[in-house]
Amino acid sequence: MEIEADPLTFGNAEPFEPPIPESVAAPLKAVLAQLQGGCAVLLVKAEIPQASHWLNTARLEAPILLGPLESLRLEAWPLLENAWAVALKLPQPLEEPLVALQIELARQALQQRLQAEWQQHGSEGILPFSILPITSLFWGEEQQNHLAELNALLEVMVQGRLGVHFHPIVNLREARVAGYEALIRMPSQPEIKHTGELLKAVQRGSLIAWFDLACLERCFQEAGKQGLQQLLFVNLDAEGIMNLIAQDRPLLQRVYDNGLSPRQIVIEITERQAVQDFPGLLREIKRLRDDGFRIAVDDAGSGYNSLEIIAELLPDFIKLDRSLVRSLNSRGESRALVAALVRFAAQIGVKTLGEGVETPSELTVLVNLGVQYAQGYLFGRPQETFHGVSRTIRELIQTQVRRQEHLQTGCSLPVGALKQSGLALTAGTPLLEAVRRFAKNDGLTSIVVMQGGEVCGVLMRQTLENQLEMARQAQAESFLANETVERWMESKFVTIPEHFALDEAISHLTYRNAVSLETDIVIVNAAGAYRGVLPVRLLLEAALQQNGNRTHHTSALTGLPDRLVLEQALQERLDANQSAGLVRVDIAGLQVYNRDYGIAFGDALIVQVAERLRRASREHGAPTDQIFHLGGDNFVLLTQSAKVTALCYALAGDGDVAEMGPPNEAKPAGWVKSEKTSKRLHVVGLTLRRTGGAKPTQSAPPPSDARTALQVLEQLLRELQRRPDLSWAVDKLPSLLPKTA
Known part of the structure; x- marks a missing residue:
């Protein structure tokens, strides 16, 4: 049997120690x-x-x-x-x-x-x-080309030198900051010249998930350090979401470690890469939801660009891309698409957020279309610390919300509430200056030309663009340098006073043959001075919305508006510090009447009471009075404080509601007029705000908001119904006289 030689011995020589000791080998x-x-x-x-x-x-x-x-x-x-x-x-x-x-x-x-x-x-x-x-x-050769940049990126990540800026996200119903989007800023150093190219290299090198996690860590640290109380929107690629399960320290733990709550965190799914394993992504998103995180879908793309997939994700927010938001006031097709997305989101229970808002007109359209949140440079640039929105922007949002509530309840609205500030140039201004203004502002639909302080013409964007294109095709651009705006303006334009109601403005347009959807109306005040412009398309959209909603908030029986409209109208008077008073009317015994003789006869009685309220308002009320039917026998008349007592006295002291009982064919044998069929009204009044020196008669200060005022009025009515000796009262019931011995 051949024995293998020991490589560390020579023949019969004594073995020697190997050059590397075993303790080291x-x-x-x-x-x-x-x-x-x-x-x-x-x-x-x-x-x-x-x-x-x-x-x-x-x-x-x-x-x-x-x-x-x-x-x-x-x-x-x-x-x-x-x-x-x-x-x-x-x-x-x-x-x-x-x-x-x-x-x-x-x-x-x-x-x-x-x-x-x-x-x-x-x-x-x-x-x-x-x-x-x-x-x-x-x-690989491509990786070698970006080695210096990527090495610098890794060093920045390790040393925690990624900067974080916060961009406010504004609630468009409450005019306040609802949260912030955390945006990563790369530090300035020679190796990192172009952040965009660096991120492309990160994507090519399969570092997306790693980079996202490092960014998340910094966002949580800075938000926690500054004591964030609102929402925090953070970006995370789909690949990063899929990689979360492989981490030793869960995302939930990272949030708690920085003093935040998962309910504050909105994970904004970005799409630098297409989603390959969509079922797996849904599973990971479910895990995040179970931990309390919220989900937002950024602008749609190759990963999840269909409404069907968004419906499967069921995010908490859908972010509308800047390309949709840009120039919404002048682009009808974009408005139609955003409106459709808002309706779709509402149907699946998702909130919408408009990105990249830069102009007041874009913000206005977002509010009008029902978008709930917005962000953009209009609210300020991203900063290292949290910041709110300016008073001007808050007031703009509040004004538009009130206007939208008007339309939603079908209330009449003046065209002045819809006008846009527009842009005015004087006659003689070079045409190229107007072209420059249009190019600088995508949302500008027209330029008003002024002469001697009055409007002499309107230069429409679409018309001017068509004319300029014709000049280019004819190779006649050279003469434009000497042209002025009045030679290109439309001298036949539509003017409407700002106090006109929408319906009145629409009627005014029907007499003009040259009006199209792309025309801008010139809005003037009572003296004829220029106040702004209003695109016909926006006017028609608002009128359709108002008329469509009017039927939803009007009683089919009496034709009077409902409680929602009452609350809005009353609150507006209170907010404007205008004189306000309420008269509440109730038909005593209507339920017994309906039971004995049928609902049809009861409805006829309700219609009669509505007409009686109209008559009382004409005779004893104010021109600004409004009557509301809250359902059943519940009526409220909104008037001025000084008119409340006279209206209550007239309504309660004018005899019975009706000398009418049921028709002869409905009367039972032996029927006679009784307490049941001789109806009377219970009437109570409440003085809320007086413009003169007199004070309301309540012992306590009157309510300052609409809902509380209506609750006080209802309580006063219930107290009156327990007093058979009284049929009306204002502000409080009179004290009972003491019984004599």
Whole structure:
């Protein structure tokens, strides 16, 4: 049997010690085994004896709490008295692009952690360790081209130098900041010249998930440090969402560690890459929802660009892209699309948020279309600290909300409430200046031409663009330099006073043959002075909305508006500090009447009471009176405070509601007029706001909001119904006279 020769002996010579002692060879063999197994190795060398004794396995194998490296596993063992080896269990093969940068990131993170622990140990000065990575790497040419930038990015991520700015998101119903979107800002350094190109390199290098997690960590840190109370919108790519499950520290824990709540966090799904595993994405989103996070879908794209997929995601917010929001007031097709998206979102229970709002006209249209939230430069630039919106913007939103509530309840609205400020140029202005103004403002639909303080013409954007195109085709642009606006304006334009109601304005337009949807109406005040413009398209849209909603808030029986319209009208009077008073009317015994003789006869009685209220208002009320039918026998007349007492006296003291009983064919045998069929009214009044020196008669201050006022009025009516000796009262019931002996 042939015996294999010992490679370390020569013939019969005595064996000699190998050149590397076994105590060293074993650790080196472990290093080689790790390298052959596809791992990278970091050699950690202590430069001073104290550091050698301080290093141990537990310190070196502790997880690296950095988003991109949390899935990395470390295994450490001693090599020499002052050197250790740390194997990096990489989640992908060494041949993958950018593995070298991942190893460098791990080296920097380990060095940073050891430095922090060394200083906590009580030592000062420079870290007495050197860390050297060893592995064989394969680089692609494209990765080499971006190596310097990516290396700089990894250094920024490790050192936590990513900047965070906050952009306000405004509630368009309450005119307040509802939250902020956190935006990452790269620090200024030579290697990072173009952030956009850098992010493309990040995408090519499959670093999206890592970069997103590092950004999230910084956003949470800054928001927590500043004590955020509102919502925080943060961007996370679909790939990043799919990668969350592989992290040792859950996203929920990251939020709590920074003093925030998951209910504050809105994860805005971006789409730098198409969603490959959509069912998997839905599962991860469900996990996030279960943890309390909210979801927003950014502008649609290749990943989830259909309404069907948005319906499957069921986000809390849909963000309308800037391309849709831009120039909404002048682009009817964009308004129609946004309106459809708002209706779709409402049907599936999702809120809409308009991005990139830059002009008051864009904000106005968003409010009118029912979009609930908005963000953009109109509310201010992103800043390092939280900031609100200006008083001017708040007042603009509040004005538009009130206007929209008017339309929703079908109330009459003057065209002045719809007007836009527009732009006016004097006659003689060069035409090229008007062209420049149109080019600078996409939302500008027309320019009014003034002469001697009066409007002499209107220059429409669409008409001018068509004429300029004809000049270009005829190669006649050279003469435009000497042209002025009045030679190109339309001298036959429509003028409407700002106090006209919408219906009145529409009737006025029907007599004009040259009016189209793209025409702008000139709005003037009572003296004929220019006040603004109003596109015909917006006027028609508002009129249709008003008329369509009017039927929803009007009683089919009496033709009077309902409670919602009453609350709005009353609140507007109170807010404007105008004189206001209420008269509440109730038909005593109507339920008994309906039971004995049928609802049809009861309805006829209700119609008669409505007519009686109209007559009383004409004879004893004010021209601005409004009558409301709240259902059944409940009527309220909104009047001036000084008219309340006279109206209550007239309504309650004018005999019975009707000398009418049921028709003869409905009367039972032996029927006679009785207490049941001789109806009377219960009437109460409430004085809320007086413009003169007299004070209301209540012992307590009158209510300052509509709903409270109606509750007080209802309570007063119930008290009156318990007093058979009274049929009316104003502000309070008179005290009962003491009984004599």
